[in-house]
Amino acid sequence: MVICEKTEVTNLTIDGQQIAAESGMTIFEAATKVGIYIPSLCAHPTLPPSEECGLCLVEIEGEPEFVISCTTKAAENMVVHTETPELRQKQRQVLEKILSEHPNACLTCWRKERCQPFDVCLRNVAVTERCVTCPKNGRCELQEVADFLDIEAEPIPYKYRGLPVNRDNPFFDLDYNLCIACGRCVRACRDVRGMQTIDFTELNGYRVAGPVKANHKESECRFCGACVDVCPTGALMERCGKWQGLPEDSIITTCPYCGVGCQLILETKQDRIIRVAPVLENSVNQGQACVKGRFGIAEFVHHPRRLTMPLIRKNGELTEASWNEALDLLAEKLAGYKGDQFAFIASAKCTNEENYLAQKFTRMVMASNNIDHCARL
Amino acid sequence: MAGLAASFGSGAMTNSINEIAQAACILVTGSDTTSGHPVIALEVKKAVRNGGKLIVANPREIELCRYAGIWLRHAPGSDVALLMGMMRVIVDEKLADVAFIGEHCENFDAFRESLRNFGLDFVEKVTDVPSAKIAEAARIYATNKPATILYAMGITQHTHGTDNVLATANLAMLTGNIGKPSTGVNPLRGQNNVQGACDLGALPNVYTGYQRVDNPDVQNKFEIAWGCSLGSSPGLTLTEMLDAAHSGQIKAIYLMGENPVLSDPDAKHVQEALSKLEFFIVQDIFLTETAELADVVLPATSFAERDGTFTNTERRIQRVRKAVEPVGNAKPDWQIICQVAGRLGANGFDFEHPSQIMDEIASLTPSYGGVSYQRLEECGLQWPCPSKDHPGTPILHVDRFVRGLGRFTPLEYKPPAELPDEEYPLILTTGRSLYHFHTGTMTRKVSGLNAIEPHGVVEINPVDASSLKIADGHKVKVVSRRGEVICKAKVTKESPPKVVFMTFHFAESAANILTNPALDPVSKIPELKVCAVRIEEVQET
Structure with missing residues (x-):
């Protein structure tokens, strides 16, 4: 990675820790850099700050009021506190206001880690609002923040919005009932993708994010999924794998489509890919992908028409055969075509190692330099 | 590729993707970036947000035109005229980087002579772009530094594609926009591993790392490493192979993971050629239009079912990691080739894991010399990476060109091979x-x-x-x-x-x-x- 600017340093203290922050950093960024957690729902490492959620309050010595840390720049010799009881009290108030418009039984129920989707809800929560019927249950940032701030006690007064779920495109659903209007999706679309597909809007008096025109396609959505990736709740969810819950395993690999080489996380369960998301850190794509990489992988990998057996043409028809039969036939036939009458067409879809072996095989075993691939097409 | 190699000494993207956003000027030509390379388009948009000037040269009104300061809608196939016209303005208005040219380049005088043929009246006539607009674009490119050029198949897929590439190389050298961050000439590779397939010698004239088959030292090195004798004359290119199959000169083709029936020009000819083969093997994950013509079809695994590496457009070698087990009896391509070679009695194909293949590649390929799976763990490596302690190379041609001096090429305008007429208007x-x-x-x-x-x-x-x-x-x-x-x-x-x-x-x-x-x-x-x-x-x- 290229670092060209010279970096000046701002020295400040957060929770008694001396920090040398890069000049221009906010208090929130400086704290995050050294691993101090400040609760927040609208800040995201790929997005410009917005103050939308109002949670990331901190106390600066000498300042009469708490300040929002995601937009306040770190200053020389500043002394910051992030965990005083007064701050926590204030943050709980802010969060409770958010929760008064979001189903919240999942945040406060002591049984939330035990129930299965078809268990009877002991809290008597309506089926649309249960923790186990939220696709983000267990992966939700709102749950994390509520846990951190120790929101428990009695349920917070809340009325279900009863808004219809927007299913206007094949890739993701938008459940307005779960939207907390943090604006991350709006900023991801506008400030990172350079589009303006989604914006804040009002539905039945509730402030939510949604497509600017009748549907996502008309709003020029390119279905990159950047909005889904930054949504802290279950409001924006990819439809594929939506109800799969937590993955059993996940690996980082390179996207098989264009030459950019985006790094993708493949989440798997029972030997199937359930979700694909772009990698944020240490990657050429910095948390971004496109519709093909984000939504176009699992279905072709697990497609029923995948070839699973060798095929040999017999009486004009391609018929299934064993590997042994196929390899024997190849060896017998190829032995007769060594030299210039043989050619190998390798592939820009195959790995480096496979292309290396293809040319080694052609040149060494088949004694031919007739090897090429579709680089020109 | 051939064009850039002739001008600079290397055919690959000169700079890195994450430098684009800091460019003061970006010329995007022959690339519908938001469709072909969507994530690189984000870097272009970021550069515009940072105040960079975007010039789009494309006959079609692509999405990037919305972000462009200037859009040159030139006639298809008139790229050389357009770029030479811009260079004529840069030379005439003394905006060229004379010091850079004097120190780092050769053949400038012959090139300047060839600019004589590109008066703006002529250029306007050929390109359909008003000459004032061409001059404006030239000034923007020459005076906003660092400036970078991005191009794709819209530049190369012409009968004068090499000339188009040479023109972009001339333009970068003329303004000293090479060898520095956020500059350069950057061909965006269309497929995930085009760069890697070329690097690894899936080409008729070179072994790995562009080591020529007709160089006796190289031949000797590979003969010793592989324990066999090797041919010294270059083989046939893909289009030539298909012609040779058509004429009966090539009798057997082993095809791995491609679909030329749809991807190659004149599909009917391709189909006929493949049907004439005596023996045709196709290895793929689906029964493609091409596989339907095969005598034997071998089931391969998808990228998600195998380990390996891809090399992206910015020369970054990155890991491919197995996420799920192969479907049915499918096998990874590397394993299949090893087994076929084994059945033919060959030694040197006893690999248990792709990392061992990479070790062999590193031992034979100077530009991949320092690459190992262990080093690729974090974020890959950009070649050239000649040794185990080399950090990789984000920018090519720093201080000097790979070929020594950058070579200017005089160019002339050539129309496309087939132009509209009354019957095909x-x-x-x-x-x-x-x-x-x-x-x-x-x-x-x-x-x-x-x-x-x-x-x-x-x-x-x-x-x-x-x-x-x-x-x-x-x-x-x-x-x-x-x-x-x-x-x-x-x-x-x-x-x-x-x-x-x-x-x-x-x-x-x-x-x-x-x-x-x-x-x-x-x-x-x-x-x-x-x-x-x-x-x-x-x-x-």
Whole structure:
């Protein structure tokens, strides 16, 4: 990675820790850099700050009021506190206001880690609002923040919005009932993708994010999924794998489509890919992908028409055969075509190692330099 | 590739993706970046947000035009004239970086002489772009530094594609925009591992790392390493192979993971050639249009079922990691090749894991010399990476060009091989859509992508549509000298008058039935971006 600017340093203290922050950093960024957690729902490492959620309050010595840390720049010799009881009290108030418009039984129920989707809800929560019927249950940032701030006690007064779920495109659903209007999706679309597909809007008096025109396609959505990736709740969810819950395993690999080489996380369960998301850190794509990489992988990998057996043409028809039969036939036939009458067409879809072996095989075993691939097409 | 190698000494992207956002000027030509390389387009947009100037040169009104300060809508195939016109302005107005040229380049005088033929009146006539606009673009590119050039197949897929590339190289050298951050000439590779397949010697004239087969020292090195004798004359390119198959000179082809029936020009000719083979092996994950012609089809694994590496467009070697088990009896391509070689009695194919293959590659390939799976763990490595302690190379040609001095090339304008006439009055140009990939083997198996874009269309300007009495959504027949396809018309101003556009993703309306297989004499790339067609209305029955 290229670092060209010279970096000046701002020295400040957060929770008694001396920090040398890069000049221009906010208090929130400086704290995050050294691993101090400040609760927040609208800040995201790929997005410009917005103050939308109002949670990331901190106390600066000498300042009469708490300040929002995601937009306040770190200053020389500043002394910051992030965990005083007064701050926590204030943050709980802010969060409770958010929760008064979001189903919240999942945040406060002591049984939330035990129930299965078809268990009877002991809290008597309506089926649309249960923790186990939220696709983000267990992966939700709102749950994390509520846990951190120790929101428990009695349920917070809340009325279900009863808004219809927007299913206007094949890739993701938008459940307005779960939207907390943090604006991350709006900023991801506008400030990172350079589009303006989604914006804040009002539905039945509730402030939510949604497509600017009748549907996502008309709003020029390119279905990159950047909005889904930054949504802290279950409001924006990819439809594929939506109800799969937590993955059993996940690996980082390179996207098989264009030459950019985006790094993708493949989440798997029972030997199937359930979700694909772009990698944020240490990657050429910095948390971004496109519709093909984000939504176009699992279905072709697990497609029923995948070839699973060798095929040999017999009486004009391609018929299934064993590997042994196929390899024997190849060896017998190829032995007769060594030299210039043989050619190998390798592939820009195959790995480096496979292309290396293809040319080694052609040149060494088949004694031919007739090897090429579709680089020109 | 051949063009950049001649000018600079290396055919690869000179700079890195994450430098684009800091460029003061970006020239995007022959690339519909938001469709072909969507994540690189984000860097271009970021540069514009940072105050950078964007110049788009494209006959079609691509999405990036919205972000561009200036859009040059030149006639298809007139790239050399456009770029030479810009360079003429830069030289005439003394905006060239004379110190850089004097210190780092050669053959400048001959090049400057060739600019004489590119007076702006002539350039305007050939390109259809007003000369004032060309001059403005030239000034913007020459005076906003660092400036970078991004291009893709819209530059290379012409009978004079090598000249187009040489023109971009001339332009970068003329302004000293090379060897520094956020500068350079950057070919965006279309497929995930085109760069890697070239690097690893899947080419008829070179072994790994572009080591020539006709260099005796190289030949000797590989003969010792592999324990066999090797041929010293270059083999046939893909298009030449198909011709040789057609004439019966090539009798057996082993094809791995490609679909030339849809991806290559003049599809009918390709099909005939492959049908004439005595023995045709296809190894793929689906029964493609090409595999249907095979004598033996071997089931390979997808990228998600194997370990390995891909090298991206910025020369970064990155890991591919196995996520799920192979379906059925499918095997990874590397394993299949090893087993075939084993059955033929060959030694040197006893690999248990791709990391061992990479170790062999590193031992034989100077530019991959320092690469090992262990070092690739974090974020890959950009070649050249000659030794275990080398950090990789984000920017090429720093301090000096790979070939020593950068070489200017005098150029002349050559029209496309097939121009419109009375019988075929329109130009067909081809490209990619955001929602599908290459021949659609993967993306057309994805229901969501099919829902957004279910079939191919031919895009036509409203002026041409109305004179042909064709309405949006009408079924039409597109006819060239080589064949015809039927698809729906999309009436849009994105296509300029007299130019129609198709993608090549769709088997049922395959653009490459129509395209012209005429080749660039140096790179052997076919002219997929310009051929002459006519459009007829089809009566719905």
